[in-house]
Amino acid sequence: MGYRSDVALALKTADFNMLLKKSKEQRPDVYDLIQEAKIFANEDFITIYWEWVKWYDFEPDIAYIEEFKAHTEHQFHKIGENYEDYEYTSKGESIHSCIQFVRRLDILGKEVNLKEVLA
Numbered sequence: 001m002g003y004r005s006d007v008a009l010a011l012k013t014a015d016f017n018m019l020l021k022k023s024k025e026q027r028p029d030v031y032d033l034i035q036e037a038k039i040f041a042n043e044d045f046i047t048i049y050w051e052w053v054k055w056y057d058f059e060p061d062i063a064y065i066e067e068f069k070a071h072t073e074h075q076f077h078k079i080g081e082n083y084e085d086y087e088y089t090s091k092g093e094s095i096h097s098c099i100q101f102v103r104r105l106d107i108l109g110k111e112v113n114l115k116e117v118l119a
Contacts, residue, residue: 002054003054003080003081004052004053004054004080004081005050005052005053005054005055005078005079005080005081005085006049006050006051006052006053006077006078006079007049007050007053007055007076007077007078007079008047008048008049008050008075008076008077008078008099009047009048009049009065009069009074009075009076010045010046010047010048010074010075010076010095010098010099011045011046011047011048011069011072011073011074011095012044012045012046012072012073012095013041013044013045013046015072015073015074016045016046016048019034019065019068020034022068023064027061027064029060029061030061030064030065032061033050033061033062033065034048036050036053037049037050038050038051042098044094045095045098047098047099055078069089069091070091072091073091073092073094073095074089074090074091074092074095075089075090075095075098075099076088076089076090077099077101079101086101088101
């Protein structure tokens with residue numbers, strides 16, 4: 001069980017490639033964690049997106065990624081299970097638009113006209 005979060009980390013493409021190379025050579029646990037993520041790319045950045053992951057800073061693989069991002073230009077978002085649990089960090093000017101935090105409600109069912117409901 002445990003507490004779950006959605007986590008997104010955007011890195012410059014060169015930094016992502018370095019993380020991938022280092023983790024593949026030195027830290028298979030980190031490499032495996034990256035392989036479990038969804039990867040999004042644009043011109044200059046790669047975003048790693050984990051859904052419903054246990055993101056505990058004391059776990060060695062997570063600590064490695066946290067340490068790596070501390071020394072690179074990045075944008076980081078973590079949304080926990082609790083409504084108020086949201087963490088955001090950013091380092092560098094050019095990476096601010098890679099991830100957008102949107103809070104919304106998804107409503108199940110078909111949208112209907114009020115007249116249909118009253119009929």
